[in-house]
Amino acid sequence: xxxxxxxxxxxxxxxxxxxxxxxxxLISTEGLDARVELAGCVGNCYLEPxxxxxxxxxELTARYVQVQPADVPAIVESHVKNGKVLNEKLISEKxxxxxxxxxxxxxRNAGIIDPEDINEYIAIGGYEGIKKVLTTMSQDxxxxxxxxxxxxxxxxxxxxxxxxxxxxxxxxxxEKYMCCxxxxxxxxxxxxxxxxxxDPHSLIExxxxxxxxxxxxxxxxxxxxxxxxxxxxxxxxxxxxREKGFLGENILGSNYSYDIRIKAxxxxxxxxxxxxxxxxxxxxxxxxxxxxxxxxxxxxxxxxTNINNVETFANVPWIITEGGAAFGAMGTDKSKGTKVxxxxxxxxxxxxxxxxxxxxLKDVIYGIGDGVKNDKAFKAVxxxxxxxxxxxxALIDTPxxxxxxxxxxxxxxxxGMIVMDEDTCMVDMARYFLDFTRKESCGKCNYCRVGxxxxxxxxxxxxxxxxxxxxxxxxxxxxxxxxxxxxxxxGQTAPNPVLTTIKYFRHExxxxxxxxxxxxxxxxxxxxxxxxxxxxxxxACARQCPVGAITGEVKGQHVVDHDKCIKCGKCEEACKxxxxxxx
Numbered sequence: 001x002x003x004x005x006x007x008x009x010x011x012x013x014x015x016x017x018x019x020x021x022x023x024x025x026l027i028s029t030e031g032l033d034a035r036v037e038l039a040g041c042v043g044n045c046y047l048e049p050x051x052x053x054x055x056x057x058x059e060l061t062a063r064y065v066q067v068q069p070a071d072v073p074a075i076v077e078s079h080v081k082n083g084k085v086l087n088e089k090l091i092s093e094k095x096x097x098x099x100x101x102x103x104x105x106x107x108r109n110a111g112i113i114d115p116e117d118i119n120e121y122i123a124i125g126g127y128e129g130i131k132k133v134l135t136t137m138s139q140d141x142x143x144x145x146x147x148x149x150x151x152x153x154x155x156x157x158x159x160x161x162x163x164x165x166x167x168x169x170x171x172x173x174x175e176k177y178m179c180c181x182x183x184x185x186x187x188x189x190x191x192x193x194x195x196x197x198x199d200p201h202s203l204i205e206x207x208x209x210x211x212x213x214x215x216x217x218x219x220x221x222x223x224x225x226x227x228x229x230x231x232x233x234x235x236x237x238x239x240x241x242r243e244k245g246f247l248g249e250n251i252l253g254s255n256y257s258y259d260i261r262i263k264a265x266x267x268x269x270x271x272x273x274x275x276x277x278x279x280x281x282x283x284x285x286x287x288x289x290x291x292x293x294x295x296x297x298x299x300x301x302x303x304x305t306n307i308n309n310v311e312t313f314a315n316v317p318w319i320i321t322e323g324g325a326a327f328g329a330m331g332t333d334k335s336k337g338t339k340v341x342x343x344x345x346x347x348x349x350x351x352x353x354x355x356x357x358x359x360x361l362k363d364v365i366y367g368i369g370d371g372v373k374n375d376k377a378f379k380a381v382x383x384x385x386x387x388x389x390x391x392x393x394a395l396i397d398t399p400x401x402x403x404x405x406x407x408x409x410x411x412x413x414x415x416g417m418i419v420m421d422e423d424t425c426m427v428d429m430a431r432y433f434l435d436f437t438r439k440e441s442c443g444k445c446n447y448c449r450v451g452x453x454x455x456x457x458x459x460x461x462x463x464x465x466x467x468x469x470x471x472x473x474x475x476x477x478x479x480x481x482x483x484x485x486x487x488x489x490x491g492q493t494a495p496n497p498v499l500t501t502i503k504y505f506r507h508e509x510x511x512x513x514x515x516x517x518x519x520x521x522x523x524x525x526x527x528x529x530x531x532x533x534x535x536x537x538x539x540a541c542a543r544q545c546p547v548g549a550i551t552g553e554v555k556g557q558h559v560v561d562h563d564k565c566i567k568c569g570k571c572e573e574a575c576k577x578x579x580x581x582x583x
Contacts, residue, residue, distance in 0.1 A: 001034040001080060002054040003027075006111050008041030008197045009190075009229055010351075015068055016049035022069035023051070026076050034080050040198015042111025044098055045351035047091065050111070053079055063096075064089040094370070095349070101368050103330065104354045106191075106314045106340050109199040115233045118240035121201040127246055129317035130208050134254040137320075139169055142213040146316070148324030150336030155181055155272070155309035156387065156413045157489075158335075158402045164306050167296035168214040171304035178211040179300065179307045181277055182223035182230070185269040186385025187436065188344040189416035192310035194352055196223065196230035199314065200237035204260060206313030208246065209320060211258045214306055219260035222277055224267050234262055269386070269440035273488045274299075274307045276442065287442045288488035309414065311340055331357030335401035343369045345418040346376070353417075357401045361391065364400060365419060376421040380504070384413030386433040386440075387493035389500030390426065409500040411493070425522035426505040427512055430498045431459040437494040448491030451482040455498060465525040467513035472502060521582045524567045531558050531571075534579035541571035541580055 005011070005020040024036045042050060047065035055061045062085045064075055071089055078086040104110070113120040121127070133142055147162035168176060180203065184192040195203060207219045223231055238260055241247045249257045263281055271277045271286040278300050280286040299305025315337065319327045328336045335357035341364065343350050348370040355364060361381065365371065372378050380390045389410035391398060398404050405412050420429065438452040455478050458471050479495030486492045502509060508519045518526040531541070537555040542548075549565040552558030560571070572580040 002057045003034055003036045003080070004039045004052040004054065004111075004114075005036060006040065006042055006048060006050040006052075007038040008111075008194060010041050010045040011048040011050065012229070014048035014066075018069050019049045019051065019067050019072065022072040023076070026072055027080070030076070030081075032076070032080055037114050038116070039111045039113060040115050041194050041352065042099070043102075043107060043194075043352035043354075044091075044095065044349070046349050047095060051075065052111075061085070063091040065091045065095065098349055098351070098368055098370075102354050103338050103356050105318050105327070105338050106195060106202075106311050107199075107352060107354045108318065109202065110194060110352070111198060113199065115198050115200055116236050118201060118237065118244060121199070122244075125321065126201050126317070127205055127244075129320035130205050130212075130246060131252060132320055133209050133212055134252055134256060139213050139215065142209060142320070143169065145320060145324040146213070149315075149319045149327040150324075150331070151312065151315055151319060151327065152335070152402065153308055154311035154315075154339065154414065156384065156411065158412065161308060161312060164296060164308070165210060165214045167294070168216075168304045168306040171297050173304055174215070174217075175301075176214060176216040176304040177300045177306070178207055178214060178216040178219040179277070179281070179305060180207055180219070180221040180313060181272060181274070181307050181309045182221055182227075183265050183267075183271050183277065184224065184227075184310075184414065185267065185272055185440075186387075186414055186416045187433075188342060188382075188418045189385055189414055190342050191340040191352065191415045193227055193230055195310050195314050196227065197233055200230075200234050201241065202314045202317055203234075203310055204237055204241050204247070206316035207260060208251070208258055209316050210306065210308070210313065212256055214304070216306070217258055219258065220263055220281060220300070221260060222263050222265055222271070222281060225264040226267050231262060231264060238262070268442075269437070270442045270488070270490050273490060276488065277307065278305065285442070287444050288490075290487060311415070332399070332401050332403075334403055339400065339412065339415060341400075341415045341417045343417050343419065345382075346373045346421040346424070347371075347419040348373055355400070358399045360397050360399055362396045364417070365396070369419070372419060372421045374421075376423065378419070379422050379424055380420045380426065382410075382418040382420065382429065382433070382497065383416065384411035384493075384496070385416045386437045387411065387489065387496060388413050388416070389496040390420075390429065390504060391500075392504040394504075409496065409503060411496070423520055423522065425463070425518055425520040426501040426508050427459065427518075428463050428523055430501045431456065431463055433497040434459060434494065437490060441490065441494075445486045445488075445491050447482045447485035448487075448494065451478055451485075452491075452494050454478060455482070455495065459498070462509065462512045463518075463523045463525070465512070465516045465523075467509075469513070471513055472506065472509050476502060527567060527582050528562055529560050529565060529567065529569075529571060530581050530583065531560060531579050532581055533557060534577050536577060536579075538577075540574040540576070544570040544574040546570065
């Protein structure tokens with residue numbers, strides 16, 4: 001019997017390592033015929049820690065969820081010793097639908113194989129793609145297969161993958177580099193991290209195939225240093241791939257030699273831009289440069305270089321083994337294949353979702369994510385991270401593909417989906433994302449460095465109740481100048497959250513500015529707390545108030561002194577009778 005404990009970062013944070021240790025100790029103590037293994041995140045992050053039990057090492061017989069060390073004895077006694085499924089911790093049919101409603105290619109091995117054991121990857125067909133390439137395909141054959149698939153870069157721009165590979169292949173020179181952008185910096189995004197932690201060999205194989213196609217002799221994975229578990233498992237996987245002959249000199253007895261190394265970045269968001277990433281690789285400050293020349297002509301050390309992100313490479317082995325036409329059959333005419341999204345924010349079932357391109361947003365948020373927490377009204381979803389934009393509830397039927405999402409003013413980006421409910425202030429949301437991009441600006445462009453700061457100052461004034469007539473128009477004017485005047489993608493897209501929230505939620509800006517009122521009752525300077533006649537005088541609110549702003553007799557209605565109130569919300573949290581109202 002095989003017992004697999006999901007130990008991606010989400011699982012570990014939820015206590016999966018302690019659960020795994022408890023399983024190992026109990027099985028060892030009782031001398032049971034079972035072994036405990038690890039896997040990455042299967043995608044149901046909201047149910048971690050997850051424990052899968054396989055009979056005969058192959059057939060999944062039960063998936064237990066939210067398993068803490070205290071739950072281990074009951075599971076071992078019932079299932080491991082007596083072969084009876086323990087229904088109390090078993091995943092529900094509704095939660096199983098979270099995965100069954102997906103189409104998984106990038107995440108095909110997520111939560112199934114041990115990322116630290118290359119033999120498990122090989123056993124399910126791993127490295128068959130590179131074998132096929134090196135024995136039966138030319139460089140042009142590989143590029144043609146990727147072209148047929150319609151694979152576009154999954155890092156945000158959606159540029160045709162085959163075109164970039166071909167441009168680098170056609171550039172003169174024998175020293176070329178294949179780089180992976182694993183510098184996943186969007187707040188709320190964790191797609192690449194999941195692949196790195198749960199299926200690193202798919203990245204390695206994809207990069208090796210791409211390296212062969214363009215004629216590269218070296219690959220570099222640029223990964224953020226804040227991903228220590230991903231780096232650890234990548235290093236293990238690289239070492240095992242070399243031992244098996246999938247990396248190094250004369251791979252699998254062919255004439256092709258290629259190896260991959262890791263470069264840990266310092267977490268600068270701007271290094272997601274390819275020329276800034278190259279500068280960082282070379283030991284320089286991560287700042288973008290003008291193009292052309294493009295990296296395909298002059299990139300890392302002025303040599304032809306190709307850069308794709310983790311998800312793009314993870315698709316490649318599947319495309320080579322299954323055929324480009326099979327990949328191209330999924331999705332839409334211009335947006336082929338599947339896309340991985342990280343569902344986060346006010347969503348009931350947060351985690352990783354992989355669906356065919358073109359699926360309506362509603363099917364992702366409600367069909368897979370089960371809708372908004374506490375059944376509150378869906379208000380908007382931020383797509384594309386700080387570089388993206390807000391898509392309102394009125395457009396929830398928008399197909400998720402590059403063309404239709406771009407029409408809304410947002411972008412698919414790397415795949416972050418942050419769901420917002422009726423309690424979200426859209427002005428403050430725009431302020432949050434602009435504050436992020438302002439801090440992450442490299443400072444090279446005046447428009448980006450100074451313009452985002454000025455926009456942020458206006459948004460901060462508005463959320464503090466100090467907005468004035470003309471602020472919305474000034475924000476729009478600055479946004480367009482920053483978009484048109486910035487050199488790289490960070491500055492060009494930084495105004496998107498502001499532009500889309502003004503486009504779809506202008507009334508909230510006007511409410512803040514002209515009525516000094518926050519529509520969502522969120523901005524601290526624009527809300528007041530009052531106590532209505534539901535108050536029974538239990539004194540809980542008064543006891544929690546840190547400044548003594550609430551007074552009243554026991555069993556009598558209490559009142560708030562607004563001159564003293566610091567709007568901390570402690571009274572609202574303490575009241576069990578819905579008597580404290582924010583307005």
